[in-house]
Amino acid sequence: MRAAFPYLGRGSWLASRxxxxxxxxxxxxxxxxxxxxxxxxxxxxxxxxxxxxxxxRIPWRAVRVQWIYLLAVISFFAFFNTLxxxxxxxxxxxxxxxxxxxxxxxxxxxxxxxxSLMLSQVMRYAAVAAIGFPIAxxxxxxxxxxxxxxxxxxxxxAVMVDLTVRFIxxxxxxxxxxxxxxxxxxxxxxxxxxxxITRLRRLAPIFVPVTVGSIAGAEDTIDAMDLxxxxxxxxxxxxxxxxxxxxxxxxxxxxLFAIVATFLNVTGRTDHYLLPFLV
Amino acid sequence: xxxxxxLEVDSLTFQYRRATEPAIRDLSFTLDPGEVLLVAGPxxxxxxxxxxxxxxxxxxxxxxxxxxxxxxxGRMTAQTRLRDLAELVGTVxxxxxxxxxxxxxxxxxxxxxENLGRPREEIARRLESVLAATGLGYLLGRTTDELxxxxxxxxxxxxxxxxxxxxxxxxxxxxxxxPVAAHRLIGLIRQLxxxxxxxVIVEHRVEDVVDANPERVLYLEDGASRYxxxxxxxxxxxxxxxxKVPFAVSMARATAAPDQPGNDDARxxxxxxxxxPRLEWRNVDAGYDxxxxxxxVTASLGQSERVAVLGPNGSGKTTLFKAAxxxxxxxxxxxxxxxxxxxxRSVADLAALFGYVFQNPSQMLFAxxxxxxxxxxxxxxxxxxxxxxxxxxxxxxxxxxxxxHEIRDRPPLTLSFxxxxxxxxxxxxxxxxxxxxxxxxSAGQDHRSATAFMREVGMIDGLESVYFVTHDADLxxxxxxxxxxxxxxxxxxxxxxxxxxxxxxRWAACNLRYTSLMEAxxxxxxxxxxxxxxxxxxxxxxxxxxxxxxxxx
Numbered sequence: 001m002r003a004a005f006p007y008l009g010r011g012s013w014l015a016s017r018x019x020x021x022x023x024x025x026x027x028x029x030x031x032x033x034x035x036x037x038x039x040x041x042x043x044x045x046x047x048x049x050x051x052x053x054x055x056x057r058i059p060w061r062a063v064r065v066q067w068i069y070l071l072a073v074i075s076f077f078a079f080f081n082t083l084x085x086x087x088x089x090x091x092x093x094x095x096x097x098x099x100x101x102x103x104x105x106x107x108x109x110x111x112x113x114x115x116s117l118m119l120s121q122v123m124r125y126a127a128v129a130a131i132g133f134p135i136a137x138x139x140x141x142x143x144x145x146x147x148x149x150x151x152x153x154x155x156x157x158a159v160m161v162d163l164t165v166r167f168i169x170x171x172x173x174x175x176x177x178x179x180x181x182x183x184x185x186x187x188x189x190x191x192x193x194x195x196x197i198t199r200l201r202r203l204a205p206i207f208v209p210v211t212v213g214s215i216a217g218a219e220d221t222i223d224a225m226d227l228x229x230x231x232x233x234x235x236x237x238x239x240x241x242x243x244x245x246x247x248x249x250x251x252x253x254x255x256l257f258a259i260v261a262t263f264l265n266v267t268g269r270t271d272h273y274l275l276p277f278l279v
Numbered sequence: 280x281x282x283x284x285x286l287e288v289d290s291l292t293f294q295y296r297r298a299t300e301p302a303i304r305d306l307s308f309t310l311d312p313g314e315v316l317l318v319a320g321p322x323x324x325x326x327x328x329x330x331x332x333x334x335x336x337x338x339x340x341x342x343x344x345x346x347x348x349x350x351x352x353g354r355m356t357a358q359t360r361l362r363d364l365a366e367l368v369g370t371v372x373x374x375x376x377x378x379x380x381x382x383x384x385x386x387x388x389x390x391x392x393e394n395l396g397r398p399r400e401e402i403a404r405r406l407e408s409v410l411a412a413t414g415l416g417y418l419l420g421r422t423t424d425e426l427x428x429x430x431x432x433x434x435x436x437x438x439x440x441x442x443x444x445x446x447x448x449x450x451x452x453x454x455x456x457x458p459v460a461a462h463r464l465i466g467l468i469r470q471l472x473x474x475x476x477x478x479v480i481v482e483h484r485v486e487d488v489v490d491a492n493p494e495r496v497l498y499l500e501d502g503a504s505r506y507x508x509x510x511x512x513x514x515x516x517x518x519x520x521x522x523k524v525p526f527a528v529s530m531a532r533a534t535a536a537p538d539q540p541g542n543d544d545a546r547x548x549x550x551x552x553x554x555x556p557r558l559e560w561r562n563v564d565a566g567y568d569x570x571x572x573x574x575x576v577t578a579s580l581g582q583s584e585r586v587a588v589l590g591p592n593g594s595g596k597t598t599l600f601k602a603a604x605x606x607x608x609x610x611x612x613x614x615x616x617x618x619x620x621x622x623x624r625s626v627a628d629l630a631a632l633f634g635y636v637f638q639n640p641s642q643m644l645f646a647x648x649x650x651x652x653x654x655x656x657x658x659x660x661x662x663x664x665x666x667x668x669x670x671x672x673x674x675x676x677x678x679x680x681x682x683x684h685e686i687r688d689r690p691p692l693t694l695s696f697x698x699x700x701x702x703x704x705x706x707x708x709x710x711x712x713x714x715x716x717x718x719x720x721s722a723g724q725d726h727r728s729a730t731a732f733m734r735e736v737g738m739i740d741g742l743e744s745v746y747f748v749t750h751d752a753d754l755x756x757x758x759x760x761x762x763x764x765x766x767x768x769x770x771x772x773x774x775x776x777x778x779x780x781x782x783x784x785r786w787a788a789c790n791l792r793y794t795s796l797m798e799a800x801x802x803x804x805x806x807x808x809x810x811x812x813x814x815x816x817x818x819x820x821x822x823x824x825x826x827x828x829x830x831x832x
Contacts, residue, residue: 007422141382141422159380166382169424174642180606181643184635185706186627186659205655208645212692216641217377224378227334228391228442229365238389238402 005165009138012057018247019139019147025052028254029131032261038270039120042127045257049127056138063133070129071122078121082114098279112278120272141165146239155235167221171214178209283353284309285477286333286446290347293328293337302328303502305347308495310479312445315472317488317510318481319522320499322696322725326481327373329499330450332356333479335364351446366395369444373451375431379423379438384415387423387434391442405441413437413467428455429592436464440471447471448479453487454722457591457750458792465491483725485513485522486795498522519813523726523753526795526813533817555618557582557714557744558603558633563612565602571610572598574768580761582617582713585737586746587755589779590765591790596748599765600716604629627660634707638719640699644691649675649702652691653709660710674705677739697728704736715739717747721754730812733758753796756780757812764789776810777801 009015014022029049036042083103097111139147145162149155179189182205191202225231243251264270287309294301303325310316318326331337335356338345349356351367372378381387388409392402410416415437418430426434432455439447449468453461461484469491472478482488485496489510496513498506506513519529556579566572572595580586588596601607603614605626614621621629637643646652653671662670675681678701683689691702700720707715715736721729733754736745749755755762756776764772764779766789772779780786780797793801800810807819 142386162382162386163380166380166423170376173424177637178642180601181637183606183626184604184630184633185643185656185710186630187655188627188659205643205645209642213641217374220372220374220377221380223336223340224370224372225380226336226340226361227365227368227370228438229362229394230390231394232360232362233394234396235393236396236399236402237393238385238399238406240399 005136006062007137007139007141008058008062009056009134010140012055012138013246014052014056014134015138015140017250018241018243019143020151020241021243021247021251022135022139023147023151024251025254026128026131026135028258030128032254032258033124033127035261035265036124036270037120038273039116039123039275040273041264041270042120042123046123046127046130049130053130053133056134058133058137063137066133067129071126074122074125074129078118078125081121082110082118083108085114085117098274100278113272113274115278116275117272119275143239143241146237146241149237150241156231159230159235163221170217171210174213175206175210178206178213181209182206285312285352286310286479287350288329288333288347289350291329291332291349292346293332293343295328295341295343298343301344301502303332303499306497306499306504307347308497308504308507310446310477312475312477313472314495315468315478315480315491315493317485317491317493317496318479318499319483319485319496319513320505321483321521321727324499325502326499327450328502330370330448330479330481333446333448334368334370335359335361362395365391365442367444368446368448369439369442370448371432371435371439371450371452373454375428375435375455378435379426379431381423383422384418384420384434388438388441391438395442402441405443409437409440412440412470414463427592429457429460432456433460433464436467444476446477446479448481450481451483452480453482453484455592457790458487458752458794459591459787459790461487462490462792483522485517485524487523489525520730521727526799526817529813529817530799530820533814533821537818537821555582556580556615557584557617558746559615560599560603561613561615563602563614564610565598565607566610567598567607572768573602575612576768576770577612578763578770578773580744580746582743584744584746584761585759586744586761586763587759588746588748588763588765589750589752589755589789589791592750594765594789595768596750596765597718598768599763600633600635600718600746600748604633604635604716630656630712631660631710632712632714634704634710634712634715636703636707636715636717636720638722640696640703641692643703643706644699647690648688649680649691649694650687652702653706656706656710670709670711674708677708677741678702678705679735680705696723697732700724700732701735704739708739713743715742715745717745719749720747721749721751729754730757752791753794753812756797756800756810760809777804780810 033045036045097109097113099109099111100115102109142162144165145158148161149158183189187205189206289307291306292301292304306329318329320326328337331341332349337343338357339361345357351364356364379387381390385406388406389402392405410419413433413436415433418426418434423431423434432452436449436452452464456464465488468478468480480488480491480493493510495508496506496510497504498513506516514524514528517524517528519532559579560576563573563576564571576599588599590596598607602609605621605624616629616632644652646655650671653674654667657667657670671687672681675686680686680698680701683698691699694702704715717736720732720736724732729751737758759776762772762774762776762779763770771789772782772785777800780801783793786793796813799816803816803820804810806823807816811819
């Protein structure tokens with residue numbers, strides 16, 4: 001059973017970038033995208049973000065479920081925001097809204113402004129996800145820690161991040177093994193009988209052995225790390241990271257994006273745009 | 280660098296903080312560079328505590344009452360930082376998967392030298408040299424979660440070597456290795472010793488360590504030294520029922536005491552084999568996600584048979600049974616139980632017929648007490664509650680736990696490992712299966728416990744058959760009347776133990792090695808008619824009044 005983020009982008013152009021670029025690019029992108037509100041601008045940003053995503057060559061089949069889940073969550077929250085605000089936000093505040101229809105049973109109004117707002121939010125978060133996915137799938141195993149270290153994170157924290165990634169599959173394997181061990185005792189992990197408390201109690205046969213096993217195993221891991229001198233002095237990292245020309249160019253583009261978005265925001269050139277075909 | 284011994288243990292006694300008595304008592308010995316010391320003894324004899332004292336975990340990480348001293352290269356471990364000791368002592372703990380901390384092979388190997396702040400160029404040089412010495416270069420590029428148990432063990436050892444230690448401490452390093460990998464490791468240990476490294480190796484499979492030519496053996500019982508001296512002297516006094524030693528030792532004991540009765544046949548007492556099969560695989564393919572493990576497997580196991588499935592790591596032994604009871608879906612072929620296809624039958628339904636016991640009992644124990652643990656299965660399957668009291672008593676009785684003090688009310692996780700193994704079987708028996716399936720029954724147990732466990736399983740009343748998966752060849756051959764030999768997801772041999780071991784080339788191709796017990800059985804099998812365990816065979820030979828014994832060491 002595979003549980004950690006598999007290195008799906010192996011061999012792609014983006015995977016061959018310095019992992020720090022992927023991390024910093026995501027931060028710059030969030031800074032920029034969060035300042036844009038105009039759905040036309042966000043549409044362009046989404047297309048560019050998807051272009052970036054494609055350079056990681058992550059097979060669609062392998063991440064289809066994750067994308068569907070993510071888009072569903074984003075859409076749900078965007079729709080919820082629309083319901084609450086009724087589309088009256090930003091430049092739409094105070095303006096008369098163009099009601100498209102009302103939703104039963106409370107008669108919530110769905111306006112053209114609200115739908116425009118919802119679409120811009122979906123585009124923004126989908127774009128952020130497109131930039132974020134390669135962090136999970138296009139950074140080589142073991143590179144995350146060294147990248148964080150080179151970005152100034154403390155040695156111990158960087159190693160702990162690597163350690164977490166390392167033990168996700170182990171934990172998942174133990175989880176699967178425990179489920180199997182209980183299934184042969186007639187336990188049905190998919191049963192949905194009873195209320196929330198009953199359902200929670202039904203998880204005890206899985207969570208108790210996994211938790212106890214993890215705690216016991218952690219002791220061995222700590223011993224093994226102590227015995228190899230971890231955590232006392234300054235450490236070196238075998239993996240050597242170095243920016244190449246492409247890394248500089250890519251990073252420069254993201255810096256430029258953050259600057260342009262900030263400029264648009266500060267100068268008031270990005271505000272909610274009412275999609276004309278909705279009116 | 281001191282001129283004295285590299286390791287000096289002087290009057291060492293240690294009692295864990297919450298324990299009622301010392302785990303080790305008054306141990307004293309020394310070890311010079313280039314020496315190999317084998318530490319042997321039954322489970323709970325203090326071997327692991329001794330290792331913790333040597334590498335400094337005691338007293339730095341484990342608190343308790345310590346008297347005496349441990350000195351490595353002139354430095355007392357109690358007064359030396361673990362970081363400084365890490366440059367002197369390389370340690371490999373029992374469970375390799377818990378000590379691999381790097382996501383990739385290179386990251387794992389570099390971890391130690393990185394912590395010690397070694398320059399990148401030096402780490403790269405050590406990496407190259409360790410990979411060459413251990414032959415693990417082929418693993419580069421893989422992630423550690425992809426490795427088999429044996430590969431993980433070898434990588435853990437390589438990680439310790441990356442520190443270029445002057446003293447290497449190995450806690451049961453052969454436990455996860457198939458025989459060929461174990462033999463290769465033993466060769467590496469001897470080579471390291473010949474190059475000047477001192478090695479302490481804790482192992483109850485003494486026979487497998489003999490090839491490393493340990494200069495000395497320390498035998499522990501109840502935390503105290505019972506023997507310290509050369510291997511020959513140890514073999515002269517060793518009890519073959521307690522530690523796994525070469526067959527010649529059993530032979531010598533039987534010759535010295537011909538009147539003492541040998542073991543009965545170790546196999547369980549079953550009804551006469553019947554022709555109709557209990558479990559059949561027909562052209563079965565199965566695996567995990569996209570990784571195929573079983574390839575076109577066709578076999579059938581009888582209703583009244585003791586069958587052992589043997590094979591190297593990753594050969595598909597466990598997958599074979601997991602696929603049979605529906606834990607892993609088939610990608611081709613079909614499985615039949617008592618003549619009917621299992622397609623459409625639930626795991627729970629099949630569990631009532633096959634009591635499946637996993638390798639590690641703590642993977643399933645969760646209830647607040649033993650009684651609830653045993654009744655978890657019957658409750659899930661909707662069995663009659665009026666029978667629950669009898670089910671609990673019966674199950675505990677059949678595994679020999681009924682006499683334990685207030686056993687029903689005890690939390691399962693407070694039981695000893697051996698008791699947990701027995702409880703796991705009681706849990707399976709509570710479902711009243713006709714067949715028991717055991718996955719690696721000897722895992723985590725020493726020689727004496729494992730053989731006793733198999734013997735007890737063989738005596739459980741009411742079972743029609745027992746199928747078990749193991750990589751312990753002697754255990755399989757001595758406790759089964761039929762062997763399925765697997766390699767690369769295929770069954771490559773199926774027959775009686777003596778017949779299966781007759782083809783030595785096939786045996787070697789499955790990464791298995793001939794043990795001295797197999798040599799002896801191959802030689803005397805025509806007379807005994809079946810594969811016997813060491814004690815039974817030695818007494819049989821003596822009983823036949825065959826002079827000269829065996830020239831097997």
